[in-house]
Amino acid sequence: MGIFGAMNTAVAGLRAQSFALENISGNISNVQTTGYKRMETSFSELVPSSGQANKNPSGSVYANARQTVNVQGDIGRADLATFMAISGDGFFSVRKPTGYVDNGVVLGDKQLFTRRGDFEKDNQGYLVNGGGYYLMGQALDPQTGNPVGNNVTPIRITQDLIPARATTEVTLRANLPATPSTANYDPEVPDSELLPSGIVDTSVVSSGVVAADDSSDFLSHSISGGAITVRDANGQPVNLQMRWAKTANADPSATPPVEATWNLFFLSNSTATGTDPQWTRVDKDYTFDNAGTLTSADTKVTISGLTVNGVNVGDLTLKHGKGGMTQYANSNGVVDMTELKQNGYAAGELLDVAINDSGRVVASYSNGQTFDLYEIPLASFNAPNQLERLDGGAYAATAASGAPLLGANGSIMGSALESSNTDIADEFTKLIVTQQAYSAGTRIVTTSNEMMQEALNMKR
Template identity: 50%
Template sequence: MGIYGALSTAVTGLQAQSFALEHISGNIANSQTTAYKRIETDFVDLIPDAPVSRQVAGAVMAQSRATNDLQGDVTTAGRNTYMAINGDGFFVVEQKIGTNDGNAVFGGTDFYTRRGDFDVDKEGYLVNGSNAFLKGLPIDSVTGNVAGSVPEVIQLDNAFLPAQRTAVFNYQLNLPQLPKNAGYDPINPNSELLDTADYTDDPTTGGGGFVTANESDKFLSDSIAGGAITVYAENGAPANVQLRWAKTDSYANGGSDTWNLFYQSDADATGTDPQWQNVGTDYVFGTNGSLSPTIASVSLTGLTIDGINIGDVTLQHGSNGVTQFADPNGTTEVTKLSQNGYPAGEFVSVEVNREGRIVANYSNGKKVELAQVVTANFNAVNELKRYDGGLYSATSESGTPILDIDGNVTGAALEQSNTDISEEFTKLIVTQQAYSAGTRIVTSSDEMLQEALNMVR
């Protein structure tokens, strides 16, 4: 190669170190950029074709090496819509290209990003700091399962959440073998029992019965509290259901341990008007404290509380949900009391839960899952093409995206840049020294050429 070859090789070295300096400069400049992935520099030696005994070191070429597979630190964030991916994968996003009749129009091309600083814009879309719109899979409001397999741009609806009528409430408890109600007298046998003659048969059904307002005081004395729960009518109107249990027979009385459940149908009833309604089912217990036969549920037809029509409600006990085990306090112990109704609610906020689902919060305390955040994985993640704002697109070298909904998304968190400032400064020193050494080669080659030219003189 000679002097000219050395000079040419030195120039490629200077070009390569300049290329590396660009990477270092960009990495340091983006050390605080959310989810930025630093770019490393690879140097490739270029060997001229020659016999083995005449081979020379040759020139050098610099090329970029991505670090898309290296995660930055994940830190907590003050916004519930911010999110970070723990492990592999990218958020699937799309870019807005304009509006039509006030509605956003999207380009239809998927991009990928690790930048999770998403916030809700005025149209209800989740948009990150580089103006990329988050995509996900809708969730079926009835089943709670993901619906579909093609990600869609997520748009939140801030409309009121309609009320839901109470159709089921779950009720489980333990009744004491000996209820110590106000009428109980330990020296008076069977004083804990409610005489069924003390309440009136239901004229509609001919059975079940109810307690009138006039009979209420004695009924309260001969029964024990069983908890209370608020239920909701179809229009969201609330009604408070007071529950009481009365033991009507016992083994000690020559019969079986039998209980009746009552609910207060009209708190303002007077005179002979019904105030407490019997649900119409005998709860009979064996000597082992379990129901015999088992009662998994009870239907309350046309439930009306204080004039508010709730409708048909299923009182769900489940398997072995009501028991009668000895209790020294002589009171009920409620272990489950819940219902599926709620009033109308106003949209309050949105968050990302631990399963990676977008959840809307309403003023009635209801949380509704709206969409599942999707992540995309690639077989050759470092072969993605990068764009401004931390966006990437798939290439033939990266392979097609593999969508995942395993829930490796963390809410109220952000991924930081994977740039290490101290490491970049170290590379900066090495690059600067290598560049300086390259200039010495150019200087030496120039001096040697001058010496050769001087021989002609």
């Protein structure tokens, strides 16, 4: 290699260091860009072959860029509930807007990917990140939480009211006292805690009712079973008041043995008078053995056409579950309620939207209900560093990266953001080395030029 070769090699080196400086500059500029992946510079040697190992001249150099998409940045907590980060492998699926029609956004058909998770709700309810990309997700059935269909769609949260839901189930789990402390109970009088048989009238309905005239006697021979607000089909609140009455004590010595029996009543008409029914008995006998274990097989009971004070709630199921009803001794003689809840609710308006750590879009409503509206899928690639970089921290699949694979191993963290993976101290170190290498390259050019001048001056 002669003087001209040395000069050409030096110029190639200057070009390579300039390229490295460009990458360093971009990395430092994006040190605070959410989800940014730094660009590294790879240098490769160019060696001209002479055919003889001991006469191969020193080669030139060229530089190319190497992505670090697979290198995760630090994850920190964020204030907004719609911000999220990916811990581990994976990308969010996004679309880029191509225009607007009638004030509505038109999204492109090309599937793009990003790790930038600073998504916020825009004026149309879409989740859009700081790069201007729209988040895609799998729609869910709000009631069941199961996916609706198989396709991903742009995530959009509307301000529509969520409709009311009538109560269909009441979970009731309790311990009934072995001896209820009714107002009429006298320890000296046997069976004074039991409900007399004449109070319940079965001529009106087969399950039995208590007339308003007999209400005082009924209350003095029963104990409170708690109260809960249920909802009709329009979301109207209905106060469901319950009472328990014991109708038989256990007698294990009898033939056949007699079990303890209880009945549950609810207040069906609080304004009833005279012979009109005021309390209605649930059509089930709750029987317990001498050890206080429920022996009736049913773990739930259905009240057909529940109506309270003229409001029809509809069919309602009392769910007790296995072991949910017991009759153990209680010195206070009252019902110990372990669980009492229902599944109805009034109509509600949207209050807030958040991303949970399961990767689901959760909407909170004014009626106290929360619903999973979308599930955010994560895509992965066999060669993520071969993706095509786009503006705004997005990527497009290429032949080298392979097609996107659904079901990445990473997990979504709500209220979090992934920061740039640029290490500012490392970039400054590379900046110093690049500057020194560039300066050394300019010296080679200067020296080559001086040697050429000396060669030209030999003729003088």
